[in-house]
Amino acid sequence: MLIEKKIQEILYKYKKILIAYSGGIDSTVLLYNLFKLRDKYPLLLRAIHINHNLNYKSNFWMEKCFLQCKKWNISFIYKNINIKCKNSIEQSARKKRYQIFKNIIYKNEILVTAHHLDDQCENFFLFLKRGSGPKGLSGISRIKIFDNLILFRPLLKISKKQIINYAIQKKLKWIEDPSNKNTKYDRNFLRNIILPKITNRWPFFKNSVIRSIKNYKEQEELLTELINPILIKLIQKDNSLFIKPLYNFNIIKRNFIIRKWIEYNKYCYLPSRKILLMIWNEIVCCKNNNNSQIKIGTYIIRKYKNYLYCIKYFPNLQNNILLWNNVKVPLILPNKLGKLIVLNTNLNYKKESIYIRKPKNNEIIYVKFNISEKYFFKNKNNINSIWEKLSIPKWKREQIPLLFYNNILIAELENKLITKEGTATLFKKDNFFIFWNKIY
Template sequence: MLIKKEIQLILCKFKKILIAYSGGIDSTVLLYNLVQLRKKYPIYLRAIYINHNLNYQSNDWMKFCFLQCKKWNISFLYENINIKIKSNIEQYYREKRYQIFQNFIKKKEILVTAHHLDDQYETFFLSLKRGSGPKGLSGMSKIKIINNIKLFRPLININKKQIFYYAIKKKLKWIEDPSNKDIKYDRNFLRNIILPKITNRWPFFKNSVIKSIKNCQEQEDLLTDLINPVLIKLIQKDNSLFIKPLYNYSIIKRNFIIRKWIEYNKYYSMPSRKALFIIWNEIVCCKNNNNSQIKIGKYSIRKYKNYLFCIKYFPCLKNKILLWKNLKIPFLLPNKLGKLIILYFNINYKKQSIYIRKPKYNEIIYIKFNITGKYYFNNFKNKKNINNIWKNLSIPKWKREQIPLLFYNNKFIAELENKLITQEGKATFSKKDNFFIFWDKIY
């Protein structure tokens, strides 16, 4: 087998394996090795082909992969990506692939990919182009967690020549994707134009880069070990970062802490120097109440009191007004906030639901977000400003913006997060005129 014994032992421990299978030489060699490993150990194999629809032959390639998996008795899955974009193509499709993997991966199943040593070599140069530090220049790790998926790269220390000769020796068949020659993609430009010239001039250069990658990995590991005791004290149970001590640290130290904290929050595209400057000067050091934020990819960095939060970015719902037409059907909320369910008998959800009056025959139910104003809530004698209530409950502004508010026509009935019921929504003495509303946050 091409995979070394130590890697075989790691793979067989996982037992359930999902391989990203494109039909190319690298993933074909990896799949063949996994099939051989299955003969020795009780592992369950599945393969997934992702059709990017960038080539007219892509459906034929999917069929090839399906027949190959059928021949080797492997469960075969496939998914399509149909959205076309013109910029940041490689990054976009990479993100889409991992979203798909997340949808298909099973509990205790590991994802394996066919990244090899030459991919590592190319990644170093791509990171260098972006101006990365030791973290970026340390390349791809053998094992990594991405989007809660455990990713393993069994071929990461094996070069392309070894893979090619192995495939020839075992008489394997694979797909040759012509787009691998298209130099409009950065990786292909490096692979086909730049790196061959470097290797021709300096045959030892690839080995030197691999050594540099290992040095960067060791340096990053050392820095992480040194900063972890501080980081553990600063990171809170809700994954926020306590920022008060950062004012006493050097720029280098605080930037490294913020980077590591963002990584801890499972966001893997590290912020640039410019982004770190904005995080510190416009968010951490911001004294006014404009609730500044910076968007990094699909996440947003925001401050509340003495804490930084790394939260998934969702569009603002401030002016969103949603109509709930059929009360017999659960109402699906935007931004993956879950759904609202009306219950007439509340046995299992008593603590999580609110008890209010039903709408009258001429009242229509609306869901709104992020309102202002004073209202009579629950048993308060005086009107209370809803924003002041949220402040007293220490609810950050971005969380307030995502709380569904129930209206009958223009009458504010209830705030569904903290069970704030207005006088207009108060349940009547007649049980038949009331119901429970349960906010199911599981999406």
């Protein structure tokens, strides 16, 4: 058995295992070890094969993986993905793979991948190329938890040479993907050209890299431990960062705090020094009220008053007008905002809904977002003044549905604000409840 006893016990503890199975030598050795381990422990094994559709043989490879799992009596799942992005194929493929893993993982099941010692060394060089600090250079972890997914790498201390020797010894069959030889990909360039030359001159080099990774990991853990008491005070319940004290810190300390805060928000790709400088100069220190923002991947960093926010990016809805021709049918809102429902007499969500008058026969009902016009409510307060008093940041205002009859504002549905024109009449049959179901 290639998997050491301590790792076997960890796998047994979880019992339910989903294996990322490409059919290559690494994942085949891992699958075989888990298959043998099942004789010793009552494990529930499932294998998932992702067909990237990048090679004309990809369907043939999928079939071979299926037959291998059938032979070993392992439940087999396969999924197809298509990668349109030509510039960052590896990153796009990885993102799509992990989205699939999250969608099919069972409760209390762990995802197991075949990352090994040589992968760890390659990752070190890739992060070094990006100019990473201790966090990036501390390598990949054996166990990682993110987005409710537990990722476990049982072979992380096993070298590629050991894996190859083991596969030959056990007479295993695996798929050879020719793209692994294509050096236009950074990882393959390191694997096939750079690292063999280095290890040929310095055979001990990989072990030295692993020691450096351990040192960086310890440094990162120590820095995190020292900064955590400050970070706990600065991070708010809504995950925003209170930035006022940062003005008194030196650039090294404040950069580390901002980076750890972004990491706390579960953003996968940590910002570079350049991005951190932009966050400080263009957002934190921005004096005018132009709502500056910096987009990092699918997230944006913005400031409101004395707080910094890391929020999911959604397109601006300012020009969106959603006609609601039939109120008996729920109105689906964009940007995953949910749907609007007109409730009947069975008022299960009465407390969460808003009570307004029904539209007249000649009135068209529709929803708008992010309006620039001034609209007033019963207390004669302007809608933007109300939002300001409620401390609602601009980007949240942009996602609040506003209900109109013809060109007349009837209600703001987030805070249940009703205009004079939308106020329910004395006759109940002329009124109704609207419920905003945000889970959609």
